[in-house]
Each structure stands twice: as structure tokens, then as C-alpha cells.
Amino acid sequence: MxxxxxxxxxxxxxxxxxxxxxxxxxxxxxxxxxxxxxxxxxxxxxxxxxxxxxxxxxxxxxxxxxxxxxxxxxxxxxxxxxxxxxxxxxxxxxxxxxxxxxxxxxxxxxxxxxxxxxxxxxxxxxxxxxxxxxxQRENLERLVEERTYKLHQAMLNTAYATAAMLDLRDPYTAGHQKRVGSLAKAIGKELKLPEDTVEGLHIAGCIHDIGKIAIPFEILTKPVQLSQNEYAIIKEHPKIGYDVLLSYEMPWPIAEIVYHHHERLDGSGYPQGLKGDQIRLETRIISVSDVVEAMSSHRPYRASLGLQSAIDEISLNKNKLYDPAVVDACITLFNKKNYTFNED
CATH class of the missing domain: 3.40.50.2300 (Response regulator)
Incomplete structure (x- = not known):
């Protein structure tokens, strides 16, 4: 009572x-x-x-x-x-x-x-x-957080496994994707993007070249400059990667990022010739990360051009090919924060 x-x-x-x-x-x-x-x-x-x-x-x-x-x-x-x-x-x-x-x-x-x-x-x-x-809401939110974390870890492990498969097919660029993923993640943090977006950037970078699985081995490893026809085949890898990733359910637009990572601000990129704001920020970050890592590393047809050449390239073409904020963040990482490439 x-x-x-x-x-x-x-x-x-x-x-x-x-x-x-x-x-x-x-x-x-x-x-x-x-x-x-x-x-x-x-x-x-x-x-x-x-x-x-x-x-x-x-x-x-x-x-x-x-x-x-x-x-x-x-x-x-x-x-x-x-x-x-x-x-x-x-x-x-x-x-x-x-x-x-x-x-x-x-x-x-x-x-x-x-x-x-x-x-x-x-x-x-x-x-x-x-x-x-x-x-109940707190318990549900905690459960969602746990499941989301496990999902992200599973996706990251899948990304690493895919990168390792490509390394086996193309030993000359071994570790390239993971290094691009790490740099893209660092740039995202430097730009103070949301943690979830940064996680998506990391995964996208680790599998951005997944479409190269369908490219003939002899083209990937050719020790001299590619012919025009061979280069045309290479340029198909973003679309192939996009088609592969469409079958995966992910909380980030990974397929779109992979599809457009060779697009450039002035429309000179491929495969769709997108311009400016047609290219999402995450893609612009992967693009810069990809260029800097590629120029800094050895390729079958050339020796490494060095980090400084890569920095010069993105600086020279800032606002034309590459997003200025992304370029500035990347340069800050290397010149002021002692960033070095790794595969973590």
C-alpha cells in the first residue's frame, strides 16, 4: 500500500x-x-x-x-x-x-x-x-557497438587478405595497397574526419586495386613501359574492382571509392572523367595516397622516384589534379609530423 x-x-x-x-x-x-x-x-x-x-x-x-x-x-x-x-x-x-x-x-x-x-x-x-x-537501449547500443567493431575487424581482415592475394600476383608492388590504406587513414585523421569515415578510408585504401586480380600477370609485371593497348587493359581495373565490391555489404561507399580512385579534379582521370565535386572526398584522399606511394616505390619498369618527387607532383598539381586540402594534409604529415610508410 x-x-x-x-x-x-x-x-x-x-x-x-x-x-x-x-x-x-x-x-x-x-x-x-x-x-x-x-x-x-x-x-x-x-x-x-x-x-x-x-x-x-x-x-x-x-x-x-x-x-x-x-x-x-x-x-x-x-x-x-x-x-x-x-x-x-x-x-x-x-x-x-x-x-x-x-x-x-x-x-x-x-x-x-x-x-x-x-x-x-x-x-x-x-x-x-x-x-x-x-x-535496454544502452544494452542494445553496446551490442551494436560490439557487433560493429567485429564487423569492421572482419572487413579489415578481408581487405588484408585481398591485398596479400594481389601481392602474390604482383610482387613488384607488394604492400602497396596496405601502405596506401595507412596513408589515407593518416590523412583522414589530419583532416579531422569522423572516426568511422577514417576506418572506411583505411579499408578502401587496402583494396583499391582489387580489380587488378583480373589483369593478366604478364602485364602487371612487364619490366618496360606498357603499350597503348596494355595500358587500356590496366585502366579497366577500377571498373572491375567496382563490380566485385558491389556484392559486399559495407557501411562505407567502398565500391564507389575504388571505382573513382584514378579520377582527377580537372576531369583528366579515368574511367568516367569526373570533375571537382563529382569526386567524393574519400576518393580524393585515396588518389593522393596512391600517387605518393606509387612514385615513392619501385615498379617493374622503373626505380623509385623518391618521396620528394611525389611531394613535388602533388604540390605542383594541387587544385588542378588533386584536392588542395588533401595535398596540404599529406605534406604536413611527411614534412612536419615525420610520417613514414608502413603496412600496419
């Missing part, structure tokens, strides 16, 4: 009201002043407060204000032997649930307390449901 607190400076009224409520099954405690009532409120779980307004020291209005600030869910019923419109309005304004005039008769008292207690029960049930919903 609900717990009721009665506050009145007259003992006879406290005893009478208490007996009425106890006979109806309520748990009742009493206080003769506001100070004692505050102590009991701190020590007990109270559902309904029944308080006189006019008392020798602090008034019932004082207690109502206190409850309004500390325990607004507790239902408050005012009692007074000198009812006025102003007093009633003030009580209701401060959140009083009901208002009784003295002498308080049994039936009138039970009706008011029953209604207040039922209302408090509804509030408690609502709070409980809200808490349960919060806990």
Missing part, C-alpha cells in the same frame, strides 16, 4: 486522519512541523503528503516548494481551515495535487488520497518503464 505523510501542528487532527487512512490499509507516518516532515521525507519513501497550510513556523507552502524542487513526483494534498482563493491558486501553481478544507471528513479524505496515490503509482510505473527502456 502507498505510504502517506501527514503534517499538522494539532495532534488530534494528525491522530484522526491517521486512523482514517490506516483503516483503509495505508501506511501512515506523521509530523507536527515542516522541519520534522523534511527529516521523515529523507528517511522514508513517501507517495502522498497531506499537509496543513498554516502552522506556527514554516508553512505548508514552504514544504510544497521544497518538494517541488527535491521530489516533484510525490503527490501533495493541502489542508486549511481558512480557505482563500489566493491560497488555493498558490498551492495549485506550485504543484499541489488536491486541496481540502477543514474539518476534513473521512470519505472526502479517502477519495483525495486514493486519487493522489493512484496518480503517484502511474508516475512510478512510467519512471520504471523509462528506466527499463534506457537500460
Amino acid at each position: 502507498p505510504n502517506i505523510l501527514i503534517i499538522d501542528d494539532e495532534k488530534s487532527i494528525r491522530v484522526t486522519l491517521s486512523e482514517f487512512l490506516k483503516k483503509d490499509g495505508y501506511h501512515v507516518i506523521t509530523a507536527e512541523n515542516v522541519q520534522m516532515a523534511k527529516h521523515l521525507l529523507n528517511e522514508n519513501t513517501i507517495d502522498v503528503v497531506l499537509s496543513d497550510i498554516i502552522m506556527p513556523k514554516d508553512s505548508g507552502i514552504t514544504l510544497l516548494k521544497y518538494l517541488h524542487e527535491t521530489s516533484p513526483d510525490i503527490r501533495f494534498i493541502m489542508m486549511t481551515g481558512e480557505p482563500t482563493i489566493d491560497t488555493a491558486v498558490e498551492a495549485i501553481r506550485l504543484g499541489a495535487h488536491d486541496y481540502l478544507t477543514k474539518p476534513v471528513y473521512r470519505n472526502e479524505l479517502l477519495k483525495a488520497v486514493r486519487h493522489a496515490a493512484n496518480f503517484k503509482q502511474l508516475i512510478d510505473e512510467k519512471r520504471k518503464l523509462e528506466q527499463q527502456n534506457l537500460e
Whole structure:
């Protein structure tokens, strides 16, 4: 049963009201002043407060204000032997649930307390449901985070495995994709992109050349410059990679990034000749990372051109071929933050 607190400076009224409520099954405690009532409120779980307004020291209005600030869910019923419109309005304004005039008769008292207690029960049930919903939501969010992390790890492992397969077919560019993935990730962080976007960049970089799986081995490893026809075959690898990746469900636009990683801002790239904002930011990051790593590494048909040549290339063609913000971030990493290529 609900717990009721009665506050009145007259003992006879406290005893009478208490007996009425106890006979109806309520748990009742009493206080003769506001100070004692505050102590009991701190020590007990109270559902309904029944308080006189006019008392020798602090008034019932004082207690109502206190409850309004500390325990607004507790239902408050005012009692007074000198009812006025102003007093009633003030009580209701401060959140009083009901208002009784003295002498308080049994039936009138039970009706008011029953209604207040039922209302408090509804509030408690609502709070409980809200808490349960919060806990369930937190548990669900935690579960989603765990599953997302495992999914990302699985995708990353797949990306690494794919990169390793390409390394076996094209040993001259072994590790290229993983180094591009690492640089793209670092550039994304330098640009302060969201963590999830940076993770997608890493994966995209690690498999950006997946389409080369379908390119003949003798073309991939040819130790001299490719013919025009051979180069045309090589240029098919972004579309092949795109077609392969379309069958994978990923939380990032990996297929699109792979498809466009050879596009350039001025439209001179391939395979679609996209320009400017037609090329998404992630793709621009992979493009710069790819160029810098490729020029810094050995190829079957040439020795490494060196990191400085790669930096010069992207600097010279900033705003023309390469995104300026991406170029600046890349140069900052190498020149000011001592970035070095790795395959982590």
C-alpha cells in the first residue's frame, strides 16, 4: 500500500486522519512541523503528503516548494481551515495535487488520497518503464557497438587478405595497397574526419586495386613501359574492382571509392572523367595516397622516384589534379609530423 505523510501542528487532527487512512490499509507516518516532515521525507519513501497550510513556523507552502524542487513526483494534498482563493491558486501553481478544507471528513479524505496515490503509482510505473527502456537501449547500443567493431575487424581482415592475394600476383608492388590504406587513414585523421569515415578510408585504401586480380600477370609485371593497348587493359581495373565490391555489404561507399580512385579534379582521370565535386572526398584522399606511394616505390619498369618527387607532383598539381586540402594534409604529415610508410 502507498505510504502517506501527514503534517499538522494539532495532534488530534494528525491522530484522526491517521486512523482514517490506516483503516483503509495505508501506511501512515506523521509530523507536527515542516522541519520534522523534511527529516521523515529523507528517511522514508513517501507517495502522498497531506499537509496543513498554516502552522506556527514554516508553512505548508514552504514544504510544497521544497518538494517541488527535491521530489516533484510525490503527490501533495493541502489542508486549511481558512480557505482563500489566493491560497488555493498558490498551492495549485506550485504543484499541489488536491486541496481540502477543514474539518476534513473521512470519505472526502479517502477519495483525495486514493486519487493522489493512484496518480503517484502511474508516475512510478512510467519512471520504471523509462528506466527499463534506457537500460535496454544502452544494452542494445553496446551490442551494436560490439557487433560493429567485429564487423569492421572482419572487413579489415578481408581487405588484408585481398591485398596479400594481389601481392602474390604482383610482387613488384607488394604492400602497396596496405601502405596506401595507412596513408589515407593518416590523412583522414589530419583532416579531422569522423572516426568511422577514417576506418572506411583505411579499408578502401587496402583494396583499391582489387580489380587488378583480373589483369593478366604478364602485364602487371612487364619490366618496360606498357603499350597503348596494355595500358587500356590496366585502366579497366577500377571498373572491375567496382563490380566485385558491389556484392559486399559495407557501411562505407567502398565500391564507389575504388571505382573513382584514378579520377582527377580537372576531369583528366579515368574511367568516367569526373570533375571537382563529382569526386567524393574519400576518393580524393585515396588518389593522393596512391600517387605518393606509387612514385615513392619501385615498379617493374622503373626505380623509385623518391618521396620528394611525389611531394613535388602533388604540390605542383594541387587544385588542378588533386584536392588542395588533401595535398596540404599529406605534406604536413611527411614534412612536419615525420610520417613514414608502413603496412600496419
